[in-house]
Amino acid sequence: MDPNGQSPAVPRGTTANREARAKEILSKDTKKVPEFQYQKLMNETARNWDLFYKRNTTNFFKDRHWTDREFPELRPSGGEKSSKKLLELGCGVGNFLYPLLDINQELFIYACDLSTRAVDFVKADPKYAEGRCKAFVCDITKSPLTDSIPAESLDLISALFVLSAVPPANMSASIENLKTVLKPGGIVLFRDYGLYDAAQLRFKPGSKMDENFYVRQDGTFSYFFSTERLEELFKVAGFEVLENQYVVKTVVNRKRDLSMERVFVQARFRKM
Structure with a gap:
């Protein structure tokens, strides 16, 4: 999700000068959120996501039909039927869950989210079937995933645009939490906002919580990896790096004669 109410997109220069230009823009943003506001936002994280889903219901995010193209592990085996178990972090209202259940009959999917309202939307969907999925509320920075999932029982975990919403100080503990429910050899599939993404460059002064960590106008967070x-976060937690790269996409606004570069990080990590 891009931040709300931001200044116009920064026109795209050549690829060669993108990083230098981004550093220059970010170097001018030295104002951070005051400490009292920082703590208030930390304490209201779940509430702000609940309010987000109250405003937007199921209409904000598009269904993610691209995930099996980017991550072959999500595709059906094509051979003798085998069962795999996956956990989707930050399931929202089911935009990843239901398209994946449609294309892969071999998967059982656990789906968790910080927002009670989002999980209620998932369970209210006519496609929700307890024989194929289980949705539950969980703050992965605080609550053990083993309260809802047997230890070391999962083949896969998807972390798509979810760890960026976790405060940097809580990221290591969150990854350790994931590790408890993943089998040895199990894989974390990761995609999230990358450093110098256009969304990062468009934050207004006063939105910065910490280095590369920002608050949107609706009180939700965004970190840029x-x-x-x-790699450091996952290696310290005992994962092997299978893939870890930037994905850069140019988005063109022809009406405004502007283009901007979206920068994402796509990665796969295997539990050793």
């Missing part, structure tokens, strides 16, 4: 920082 470097591949180096992401």
Whole structure:
């Protein structure tokens, strides 16, 4: 999700000067959220996501039909039927869950979210079937996933645009939490906002919580990952890096004669 109410997109320069230009823009943003406001936002994280889903219901995010193309592990085996178990972090209202259940009959999917309202939307969907999925509320920064999922029982975990909503100080503990429910050899599939993404460059002064960590106008958070920082987080937790790269996409607004570069990080990590 892009931040709300931001200044116009920054026109795209050449690929060669993108990083230098981004550093220059970010170097001017030195104002951080005051400490009292920082703590208030930390304490109201779940509430702000509930309010987000109250406003937008099931209409904000598009269904993710691209995931099996980017991550072959999500595709059906094509051979003798085998059962795999997956956990989707930050399931929202089911935009990943239901398209994947449609294309892969071999998967059982656990789906969790910080927002009670979002999980209620998932369960209210006519496609929700307890024989194929289980949705539950969980704050992965605080609550053990083993309260809802047997230890070391999962083949896969998807973390798509979810760890960016976790405060940097809580990321290591969150990854350790994932590790408890993943089988040895199990894989975390990761995609999220990358360093110098256009969304990062468009935050207004006063939105910065910490280095590369921002608050949107609706009180939700967004962190922008470097591949180096992401690799460090997972390696320290005992994961092997299978893939870790930037994905850069140019988005063109022809009406405004502007283009901007969206930068994402896509990665796969295997539990050793």
